[in-house]
Amino acid sequence: MATFVLSCGQKKEENNEQDNVSTINSEATTNEGMKSDTPEIAPEFQKGADLIAANDCLGCHKVNEKLVGPSYKEIAAKYTLNDIESLTNKIIVGGKGNWGEVPMTAHSALSQDDANEMVKYIMSLK
Template sequence: MNKYAIIALLVISASCSKKPVESAKESNVMLEEPVLKAVDSAAAGKHEGLALIEGTDCLTCHKVDARLVGPSYQEVADKYTDGDIEMLASKIIDGGKGNWGEIPMTPHAGMSKENAKKMVEYIMTLKK
């Protein structure tokens, strides 16, 4: 057999055996922390904490007045006091499990303590 034919067969067989590249691979990279634009939240008449909540994944698991995956914000406000703001802000950043059942709250390690506190301050305004 001709040496060029052998090389062509090797190239063809090598190119046919490659696995397709997975372009939609999952990643565990943290999303960037939401940036609050003071003009936007003030113009909309929103509490800064609510604007931050709306810019994160929080509403995937929590609602203001009904349980979803986690407790409603009203339930959180009713259970805790303003003295718990630091602790609750830390829970947003570090995550947690056990206070509201067995489903853990995912950590938001990229969240600043200041923004987490603003979010908790908004939640505490929902106290009945």
């Protein structure tokens, strides 16, 4: 019985990750193939978008509008390519104060490379 419960939980988690990927990808184009206000994801930034969808990022951030944290477009507008390393570290370590008093959760399980791919995707939204 415990195995059944555990495997059901894992299946639900896998489905949620797939739903999140679909959410990011569906924001890029509408069902009719017409572009929405979110640009299509260039192939070199797809890994970063997929990593964002697979983690808890979409619980606090959206591409075009503020949620709990700033939108990805606001982040891209505020920072330059010179800030990629510091933003990568911010994702891993977390922080508070750059966008108000709500802290950003640390994501210490992410590798430096994965966090960097996420930042590159965000910065591509300029």
